[in-house]
Structure formats: structure tokens, C-alpha cells
Amino acid sequence: MSSDADAAASFDRGLLSPVAVGHDAVVSDDGVLAALVRAELGLVRAWSALGALPGETADSIAEAWESLVIDVDSLAESAVGGGNPVIPLVPLLKNAVPPEVRTWVHRGATSQDIVDTALMLISRRAVDALVAVLTDVEDSLSAFAAEHRDVVSAGRTLAQHAVPTTVGYRAVGWLSGIRRASVRLRQLTLPVQLGGAAGTRASFLELGGPAAGELPERYAEALGLDHTVAVWHTSRWPVTELADALAQTTDALGKLAADVVTLSRTEIAEVSAGVGGESSAMPHKSNPVAAVLIRSAALRAPQLAATLHLCAALAADERPAGAWHAEWPTLRELLRIALGAATHAAQLTATLSVDPHAVARNLALTRGLLVSERLSIVLTPLIGAERVAALVAAAGAGGDLAELIRDLPECAGLDIPDLLDPAAYTGDARAAVDRATTPADGTEEERA
Amino acid sequence: MSSDADAAASFDRGLLSPVAVGHDAVVSDDGVLAALVRAELGLVRAWSALGALPGETADSIAEAWESLVIDVDSLAESAVGGGNPVIPLVPLLKNAVPPEVRTWVHRGATSQDIVDTALMLISRRAVDALVAVLTDVEDSLSAFAAEHRDVVSAGRTLAQHAVPTTVGYRAVGWLSGIRRASVRLRQLTLPVQLGGAAGTRASFLELGGPAAGELPERYAEALGLDHTVAVWHTSRWPVTELADALAQTTDALGKLAADVVTLSRTEIAEVSAGVGGESSAMPHKSNPVAAVLIRSAALRAPQLAATLHLCAALAADERPAGAWHAEWPTLRELLRIALGAATHAAQLTATLSVDPHAVARNLALTRGLLVSERLSIVLTPLIGAERVAALVAAAGAGGDLAELIRDLPECAGLDIPDLLDPAAYTGDARAAVDRATTPADGTEEERA
């Protein structure tokens, strides 16, 4: 057996990453390479915006690079010697343009400027894509919550039935976390990096004079990225705030997936995803594959984010010896699995269906005890806490709750069917669904 | 040998946590216990604010609890059976008030409401304390940066001298990260939790009728915490956003500490903290203890935050079986080490001094090659890149840079002393210090 690719090319094609495959184009190595070139071109454009070189020259450079073919594998290999891919990339880019304009390529920059900016470029695209996909998820969940607003379900705590809730209200909980993550993603600052060799921007000012003071802003404009007053070469909050928001995203999706996995258990069977997974050995199975894959991302993201925080804490000197390098694959993987998890969540929530019979069957499992909290509230003033406990115990031992209550003279005035109706004890659930699914009604997540 | 405490009481007194000892009162177990009681009292006050019970009754409960003595150790022990400390606390609190008002204690609440709210109460205090301490750090660093604005120093990348920077500019980098962390801390939403048994608030509405719909807001007011429209029992972003901001804080402090450790190395000796650590075996040593302890926190925080994200991702059902419980000690530890690290940073930055002779000595170590980037920029147009490389190589092999340049006829017009002066190649450093240390001048960190 042989694959159709040589070893060098096969590094990672996603074979072990089903959660990410197909959703990672913007953050793939081709995407990274394109971003590195875009970051270099942005610098040319920024110099041009300062008037340092004519726009046509910048255009000609852009054109030359447009048609340039760069072998990713070779570049990856030649990146090893100096420890980053920009070192071998710059000569390729210079050689692709006429000698007289080469001086404008990578002008004043250090490798870190280009790598950091390129990673922000792919992050920008990935975050935009992520926000768009999450909007789909939110829309689906909002519709789902509205549709199932009045489907009363057992609420479960510590894996036990507790009190009633509703299918819609549970979905509002999912929605709430995802919306908040979206807000965090939308608020991110994703800035260009332009500090030069040690963050002082000395080279740019040497080359461009005082006018080069505006180079960073021109650079940000050229690339559609944010601009920060301070260079962030060793103050890595743009990376960790991004990581935090991505982990917050997979957290929220992970919560959704955890519930879907539980609710689709054979014994519970309250929900099923329209698109199930087949088993190679058991033809009757339909696995909640999307939820499984989302969950695989949610279990990995926190530790990836931790690595990025660690790198930030170890960003020693004017460029650290290793902590910066550890960021790259970690951040990319985090972007990738967040994108993948969100896309699977979009598919999952678009097809998630509820089996109301199963919901009702489960709701009845405790034979009324699901509302025992309500019984405590209502009956304690009438018969005291001790007798309530005895009543609940008797029901737990097999007694019929309605009958047991009917036998109590103190409870004569009670509407027993209503008292025992789970639907009558769902508190704020219906209103919360309405609030969360009414478009005009902003939530605190959006105001954050 | 015996300690003066019984085993039960000794769980953890900080013996292994020098970074935190003395700075953790608000988050200690006494602080937590007080917060649990405050959370319960807040609920009484909230009911009272709704008009459900007279203010005097609430006052009498407050008074009764004020003088109540609760043994933390016993409470901790009795918390094991049910898995959380509120279960045994509630009867203690009820027994401390007259029977007729007991019904107002813990009214409608579930344990999670109280634990989550109490953790937010200690978080609120800890975050306020942290922000205050960080303000001291920022003030010290701002003064330090201004004072050393013009002290030119070797910039180091990958542990090697790269190009010049300044002591002040490096401090601005520290400042930038810390200010950004402060902003994140100040922006946190630290909300009360009030969802009842499964998040639906059914018990509150059952007990208080529709008016109880405002109970969460009254609860937030009573406790000085934030209010969220959505219950966050299983949507744990208030916890993870807090964790993220705390890790961002220790990241920024860790970067400072890493640099202080390096710069105080015997061979470098550019800075020293006024308050050093003594060694038990080597009387001549003065260890950078504050930086060491800060660093010990910075290495731990990312993984603690990761655990909290993981718990958020695993917040299954209407209350998860373990993920919620894993949050408590993790969040507290994170608060604790952030507070400790910040306090040590305040002490460190207040006493950090610079040895300008050492800075100058190190600056000269590469005998001028520190400005080789500038030489490339200036000389390449005159003699070409190849000859510049040869020149640098000759200097690297021991040649005198000034002489080598003086020998070049093409360079006749150059001001060689200025060309080789590191102070003349610090780029934006001086202006950046001015920007960062001028009070009126907001930075992007503050606008975030």
C-alpha cells in the first residue's frame, strides 16, 4: 500500500482530525503561507501609503507575487534552520521582483512582525467565519427553543431527575453560552505586529524617517487588521484573548454536545440529530457523530489555550527562546478545532429533533416525585416538613402521590392534578425562552 | 514535634504557598464561609426588597448571624456527605434564628445558587483588591519607565543581543500587558446565581408569585454583584471569563518576573529588587525572591484556568456531576495566586533599581555590532549588502567597527560616532515611554 503523496507532503492531512477536516481552509498551511505573503505585501502597501514608494511599484510587486508558486513543503523544510518560515520566504519574495525594487520587500521588518501579523490575518478570517457559523447555530437554537418552548422535560442534576424544565429552556441555556462566546469573538482586537528586531521600530524610523511613525497604522489599514499603540512582541494579550474566546466557544459548544450525547442515549432518546453516524459493525446504530466530534474539540481546547497563556507568561526578553515558537501550531490548532466544532454544531442544531413521547415517558419516571420540591413548598405550611418528607418517602416506596395527598384532610382545597403537573412547575422557563428568542430583545451577552 | 493545631485544622495554612501567604484573606476559607453566609443573607434581603418579609425581620436575621460562630472545620467535614458546604450550613443558619422566620432562610434556593454566588462575592473582593494592587504596580512601572526612559540597553532576542532598546521601553512593555489585564479585570461581569434546583427559578415563583421575577435583580442589588438575565448554572462564562482575566494577569506579571530574573542574573546584573531573598547556605546571595514567587504563580495559572474551561465544557445536564465541584478549589486557588503575584509585583516594582554601569557594560559587549542592523540599512546603499556582511564579519572577528568604516571611501560623509551610537538607534522607544507614562494619554489597553 502506498499513499499517493511523498512522505514530506503528508505531515498532517487531517486523517486523525475528523472534527476539523473540510472546515479549515483559511487556517491550513496554504492559508498560512498566503497570509505570510499577504503580510509582506501589506508592508509594501504601508510604505507606499506613506509615500515612500509609488503605488504602481507596490502593484507590480503584488502582481509578481500573485503568480509566484511557492512549495509549502520546501519552505517548511528550509524554515527549520533559522527556526521560522519567514527567513527562507523573504529571499523567494525578493527574487520574484526586479532587483531595483527588492529593497521594498520586508523593509525594516523582523521575522516576528510577519509571522505574528500572518497569524492575525488567518485569525481574522477564521474568527469571521466562526462568528458567521455561530450565527447559524444561534438561529437554529433560537428556532429550536421557540418550537419546543412548551415541551416539559425532566431537569437533571448530578445525573438524577430533579425538577421539571423544558426542552426550549435547556436550549436557551445552550444559546446563552454560545451568544456570549460570539460577543467575545466579535470584540477581539486582532492587531498587526510591527516592532522590528526588538520592538523599538528603530529600523522603520531609520529607513523612513519620522514619517514612518505612522507606518503601523498604514500597515493595519492595508491588511484590515487592528492597530495597537504598543508593540505586542512580548506582551501577548492579543494571542491569549483570542485563545480565551476560542476556548469559550468550544466550552459553549461542548456543553451543547454533552447534553445532546446524554439526551440521545438509547435509554433517554429525547433528541436525535438528523445526520447520524453509522457503525462499521452494528448496522442498527446511529451515533451522534457531530456531538462526538464537537466534544473531542471541547476536551482539547482548554489545554491548547493554557499553552498559549504559558507562552505569554514566558515571553522573556525582547523575543523569547521557544515560547513564541510554541504559540504558532497551538494557536492554529485552536482556531481549527473551534471552526470545526462550530460547523458541526451548525449541522447538528439544524437537524436536531425531539421525540416528545420519549420526553414525556422520562418525565413520568419518578411518578410525580419530580415535583417534590413544589410539594414541599405547598404542603409544608399545611402539614409540616416532617409529614411532607414521609409523604415523599411513601411515594418513593411505591405509593400513589395523588392518592396520598387526597387522603390528607389539610390538603382538601388543593388542585391536586395541577399541583402534580410538571408543566405547572417550570418557573421562568417559558418567559426565558420568549426573551431569548425575540429578536429585538438584547441580552446581557450582547451588551458585554 | 507537633504543630499547635489538630490535624483537621491544618489542611492548608499556606506553608507551601509563599506566593499567596498574607494576601489571601478575602479568599481564605473564612472568607468563603463569610461569603456563603452573606449570600444567604442577600437572599433574605432580596425577598425583603420584594416586600415579602419586613425589613426588621431581615435585620434580625442579619443580627443573629452576625454573632453566630461556625466552625469551619466541622462544616468542611459535614460538607462531604452531600458534596457541598451549603447543605450542612443551611440548618446551622436556620437554627440560629427563631422558628417563625426560618422559612425565609435559603428560601427557594438550591445549594448551587449559594455556592456560585458566594464564589462571586469573594471574586468581587479579590478582583477589586487585585485591580487596586495592579494600579500600584502600574504607577511604579510608569515612574520606573519615565525615570529610565533614556537608559539605553541591549535588546535581546532568542537570548542574544539584537539591537538597542531602553530600560524604560522594556518597562513600557511590562506596563502594557499589566494595564490590559487590569482592563479585563475591571470589565468582568461577576453575577449572582439564582436559578433554583434546575435553573428555572420555579421555586422562587412558586413561593413569591410573579413578583419573584424581580428577585434576581434584588439579589444582585443586595450583594453588590452583577445581574444577568440568563441563569448561568450550566453556562459558565462568568467563571471562565474571570479565569481568563486572572491568567492574563499572571501572564503579564510573569513576563515582568521572567525579565527581572534574567536581568538580575549575576552576569547581567542590570536590575535588582530592593528587597532580596537570603540563602540559608550562601550568605553573599541575594535572590530575586519576589520575581521567583511571581513566576511560580505564572507557571500554575494557565493550567488552573484550563481546568475551569474544561469544567465549563463539561457542564452537562442542569447541574453536572463533578465538573461544577472541580471549579471551586480551582477558582479559589487562581484568585489566590493572582492576588499574591500582584502583591509581590507591587513590592518588586516599588523597589526595582537599575545599575546603569551594568547596563552600559552589557551594551558594549558586542563592541558595536548591536547596531549592525543600522549599519546594514545605512551602508548597504553605499557599498552593497555583500560588503556590509563582510564588514560585520570582520568586526565580529575582532576588528574595530569604527576604523573599518572609516577605511571605506564610500562612507566618507558619515557621522561614524553617531552611526555606532546605540542611543541613536532606539527608534520609537523614547516616544513610547512618553506616551505610556503621560497620565492624560489613554492607551488602547484602556479603551478595550
Next chain:
Amino acid sequence: MSSDADAAASFDRGLLSPVAVGHDAVVSDDGVLAALVRAELGLVRAWSALGALPGETADSIAEAWESLVIDVDSLAESAVGGGNPVIPLVPLLKNAVPPEVRTWVHRGATSQDIVDTALMLISRRAVDALVAVLTDVEDSLSAFAAEHRDVVSAGRTLAQHAVPTTVGYRAVGWLSGIRRASVRLRQLTLPVQLGGAAGTRASFLELGGPAAGELPERYAEALGLDHTVAVWHTSRWPVTELADALAQTTDALGKLAADVVTLSRTEIAEVSAGVGGESSAMPHKSNPVAAVLIRSAALRAPQLAATLHLCAALAADERPAGAWHAEWPTLRELLRIALGAATHAAQLTATLSVDPHAVARNLALTRGLLVSERLSIVLTPLIGAERVAALVAAAGAGGDLAELIRDLPECAGLDIPDLLDPAAYTGDARAAVDRATTPADGTEEERA
């Protein structure tokens, strides 16, 4: 409200750590303090074993320290200045003995020798306790597996019923992981540390001459710890191997807890722990508290172990500036939660009961399709894969499997009741239970 302790004393009394409370005496701060003193005494004994001081002198020192009362809180506070508790401890220990013997106290040692050795002393005790508790768990699980060897249950993969398994076989899986963890724990090397200021042992040799070359071995003997030829001051494998084994322990216990939580879900209800948890709000609930607490430990341990690995990777110089300090509370917490989790597992497994009716009810949920894999195997040679798939689909749509097969002429010779009997398709399960529960039969876990 006030607690009965002053703020300083309350650092952490376990209020937020129900998994650990009551099971941590050996690793509490009193335990640590006692271990620090034992480590110092061990050094006195080791010098004495070399003949450097008379045994009676060593005895008199031991006696003096026996009655010495040290305030843990004060010691913790005075540990901050130098960054470790040994610095303030040594003068206390010296002052407790006559001036003429003080020279034998802490003789030649550095703080790290004592801290590392003390942590190994508490680790030794904790690991011994852990192995003993795990043995109880193993015995309980072995008995449980044997008892339920023949209870056929639905096997679940990706949360869906897959093929049959047995309750006993599932327990053998739990047992297998726990036994392997036990083996790892038993194989640990927990060595004394004795390197002096920078690991060279120069002070010991200066003070004791060549004979002091044997001091480390004598030290190990005096304390009942292991001895390593190489000093491990910055080669931290004894710490990380311990951390790995502890995490492996909580992994194995976490797997058990995860299954118990699932199997005790209201809808599944196949198992219940004899000792349940009560809910403050819902009198009918019985929460799987032990499993919940075990799980809370299992979710935290991996990140604690990661911190220890990280510290090992950052063990720079002859003693690192922070990485060493970050180890202490992390290792202790890991020991603590492993002990707590194991103890709860012992209680859980001793009382775990099975509801065979629930097991049978769930087994029947797929109305025979649980053996569809077997049907494929048996029927495919007779009717081909396509018709098998159609048959399974028909059964999935509500058809009666037995009837559907009976209608197939090709299947005339089959014993259909046996074919559809889940008990007849449990493979190696019964034999595996017998192997695992037969005392004489060693397993690969034990041979490791």
C-alpha cells in the same frame, strides 16, 4: 457571623474540597511541617550513622524536637521572605537544642534538600495509604465482578447500545485500570534529595570528608526513602513519575466514576451506591455523591500533573527561579485529591449495588437489535449482507426480529431464541471475569 479562627489560620480548611476532606492528614500542612522536621532529623541521623556524631546526641536532638511546638501559620508567614519554609525553620530547630550541638542541625544542607525530601516523605506515606485504599477498591471490584459475572447488560458505545456485555465484565475493565495504577504506584522511586547548594554535595564532603560520600545512602536509610546515585535537584523525574502515577490513578477512578454516574441516571438506574447524597431542595433525590467527588478529582489531576511536567522542563540552572516553587502546592494537591478520590472509591465500590431488573429492562430496549452484529455474522453467509441489512431495518422499524428470521427459509436450521439471546453473545466476558477475579492468576498489570 464569624468563624472561630483568625484569618491567618483559615487559608484552606477544605471547605471547597469535599473530595479531600478527612483523607489528607498525611499531606496536610501539619503533615508537611512534621515531614520537614523529620527530614532535618534524618540528616542528623545520617551524620550519626557515619560516625560523625554520637547516637545519643542525635537522640537528644530528636527528643528536643519531639516536644517542640511550631506554629504553622507563623512559619508560613516567615517563609515568604526567603521563598521557602526551611529558611525560617532551621533557626527554630537550632534554638531548640543546646548551642554545642547546633552545628549538627541542617549540616551541609540547602533548603531544597529538606523541602524535596519532606515532600518525598509525605508522598511515601500518601502513596502507601493510596495503595492500601486501592487494594480495598480492587477487592470490592473483584467481588463485585464475580458476583455479577453473568448479569448481561447492554454495552454502550458513543452513548448508544452496541452489543451485549456483562456487569461483571465492565467491572473488570474498571479493575484493570485501577490495578495497573496500583502497580505504577508501587514501583515508584521516592528518593531523598541531598545535593547541597548546587547539587555537588561539596558542603557535605567539606564537612565530613570522603566518608560523607555515603551520606546520601545513610540519609535514605534513616528516612525509609529511596536513594538515587544522581542528585535530582534539577532532574525532576521523581516528581513527574509520581505525578504520572497519581494522574493514572485518578484516570482509572474517574473512568469508574463516569460509568457509575451514567449507570445511576434516573433513566438507566442499573446501579446505585449504598451511600447516596441528599439534596437540599429535593427530598426524593439520591445523588451519586462519591462518584461526583471522584470525578471532580479526575477532572483536575491531569492539569496538576501537567504543571509538574512543565516545572521539570523548566528546571533551569542548578535551581530554577520559580519552577521549583510551583511544584510544592501542585504536588500536594495532586496527592490529596488522589487520596480523596481513592477513599471515596473504596466507599463507593463497597456499597455499589446492581438492579438486575433495570439491567434487563435496558437490555431489551432495542428489541433484539443489540445482537444485530451477531445476526450479520450468522445470517450473512445464509442470505447475504443486503438482506441482513433489510432485516435489521425492518426490525428497527418495528418488526419482530424472531418472526422475521423465522420467515426466512434459509434460516430454517437456526436456533433462533439462542441467536437472539444477548447472553449467548458476550464473548470472552465470563472468562475474563474469572481470570481477573481468581487470586492466583497474575495479570499483565501486575507484571508491568
Next chain:
Amino acid sequence: MSSDADAAASFDRGLLSPVAVGHDAVVSDDGVLAALVRAELGLVRAWSALGALPGETADSIAEAWESLVIDVDSLAESAVGGGNPVIPLVPLLKNAVPPEVRTWVHRGATSQDIVDTALMLISRRAVDALVAVLTDVEDSLSAFAAEHRDVVSAGRTLAQHAVPTTVGYRAVGWLSGIRRASVRLRQLTLPVQLGGAAGTRASFLELGGPAAGELPERYAEALGLDHTVAVWHTSRWPVTELADALAQTTDALGKLAADVVTLSRTEIAEVSAGVGGESSAMPHKSNPVAAVLIRSAALRAPQLAATLHLCAALAADERPAGAWHAEWPTLRELLRIALGAATHAAQLTATLSVDPHAVARNLALTRGLLVSERLSIVLTPLIGAERVAALVAAAGAGGDLAELIRDLPECAGLDIPDLLDPAAYTGDARAAVDRATTPADGTEEERA
């Protein structure tokens, strides 16, 4: 600009992973695909070894697959639907052989059997390669230690000069950690997985009768992997023990790298790697790239290992919904960076050189105070601790140590040059180097 590959193929070609590029062939996706096919073929061979099918049939299958070309990208894409790559692989493999032998392909297996076994196959090769590379590292370090056995150097603790050590002894510390990691790697159990759909092996026994009880052993033999009595489908110690050993490896390499980075700092300059890294902007720089890349791996590995432990702890049911899937890319990445780090360490240690002048210059920096511990030991009996402290303080303030001692009548008999000679205070360093570098002399690391 365009890369020469389509988007699908570019997932990850190593552009952001310079530490791993070129050293990962065995664990690349081609390697994984080959291992999946080998795992399937191993199963065919195992059935054949049982006599179930003729060896020639097995050979013909092997031959058919040998020439089979499988597109990794397509396979990765088609793996998404079912959540693992074996599901789409099996039909490809079946279609490549004549219809009549297809029944022998994937016979009785579940996807997990093949994925787990394939991951163990690549792990086996990676671990073998790793051990071989580490042997090179050990040989280089052993030679380095022997060569520099007598080069006395400043020992540094908490970043400050402490007492003397030697260059050779420091290398012995590196060696000790790496050897121990090698031992752990060599002791690993890397077993086949063969449990069938839910771990009971029912399918194999159904298909092969009682004889199939030996199938797992035959499977292990066919693939050169280990065999465990117990199925480990949800008892994931083979994965976590591997992860632990890999993290232990990068820990040990990370310690080496951390020291090399420090020791090659411009101000310290005691060591340099023969193969340096060039800077794009500063022609004079020579970055310690190998150490930087090793460090980038060492900072990532602990969190990757933590994820694997977490997955083990969450290995619920008979196959978990996500925890298993999260293992694959995490384990592969850990293998990859360990391999890369080790290979860079081999290159680094083979070319690591020492500048004895720099070592000596640094050694003299404290003007004799490096031996102050020795002075305390020797002088305290003569003049008391207080006067020793004063003497050290006087020297610290600029006094000449030798003169200060010469002025003390009590010290008349001392050999002052020897007393102040750092080389005379290196304790066990020389002997330790001899022990560690003498081939016949086993160390505790090897006996582990």
C-alpha cells in the same frame, strides 16, 4: 501567490512546526494510513495463524494492498461522516481483493481495534526511533561530560551564582534525566487492541469459535506489538503511560535546552551550538535555534499529555463519545514533537562547544564569594559565624577576600589559595562524571 497544492492537501505541512519537520515520517498521515492498513493486514495474518484461512490467501491480500493507492485526503474527508477513518477504509480494502476473500478483511473487528492498533504501530516505530536518537544524545552528552569534567563553572540557583560546579557535572544532570526518560520509553507496553464492538471479543469468538481466544496473541505477534490479557478499549493506560514517557522525554530535553539558552546568552557565552541560527535582520547574531525549538516542544508536551489523561479519565461506557477521538491528534502531536525535540537535541549535543575563557570569566565574577559557603564551613569554627558574615560582607563591599582572611590571626594555618579555589570546592562532581560516563557502570535510571 499560490501554493502548488490544493487546499485540501495543505491541512498541515509543518510550516508552523519547525521542531518537527523532517523527523516525523513515521507519524505523518501517510504513516498513519500505512499503519491502519498494516493493522488490518495483521488481523488477516492473525486469523491465518489460527488456521482460519490459508497463508497464501493472506499473502494475496497483502499483495493486493501493497499495490493499492489510497488518497489520504479523500479518506480524511470521508472519515468525517462516521467520525473515524476506518469506516471508509474498510470498503476500499475489501474492494481491492477478490469477492471471495473479502470476508477475511476486518473480520470481527470494530473501528477502534484498528485505530488503536494503528496508533500503537506508529508509536512503536516512533518510540524505537526516539530511543535510538536519545542514545545518540546520551553518547554525545557522556563524551561532553567526560571532556569537560574538570572545567569549573559557577553554579547558579535562582539565577544567582551560588557555589562552584563543573561543566561536566551539569551535563551529567542533563544525561541523568534523559537516560531515565529512555528507560521509561524502553519499558513501555505498546499493545494491540482487539476487543470488538464493546470489548467482549464476542464477534471473534462467534466467527472463529473457541480457537479465536488466541486471536489477540496472534495479532500481537503478527504486528510485533505487545499483548495484554485485558482489552484496554476504555482503560487507556497504554496511551497515558506512553504520553507520560514522551512528556518525561521532552522535560529532560527541555531542561537541557533551558540551560543551553541561558549559557549561550551574550553576557554568559559559556556554550555555543555548532549550528547556529541566522537572523533575517541582524547579520551578527547566531541564535541557539536547536535549543529554541526543543524548548518550544517542551512547553507544549505537558498540556498534550494532560489531554490524554483527561481522555482516559473520561473513557466512559464501552467507548466514549469524544474522549477517544480527542486522543488521536493529541497523541500523534506528542510523538511528533518528542521525535523532533530529540533529533534537534542530538544535533545540538553533537556540536555543543564550551568557551573555557568565558566559563572562567564568569566564575570570577563574585571575586571569590562563590566559595562563601566553604568559607562559612571552614572559618566558622575558627572565628564564629558573626565574624564570617562580616568578612563576607566586607568582601561583598569590595574588599579582597584573600587579604581579609590573611589578616585574621586565627586563620594563620590555612592554605588560603586553596581555600578560595573554586576547583577545590566541587564536591562529588568529578566522581559523578566518572560514574555517569563509565559504560560498565549502571545507574539507577537504568535499573528502574
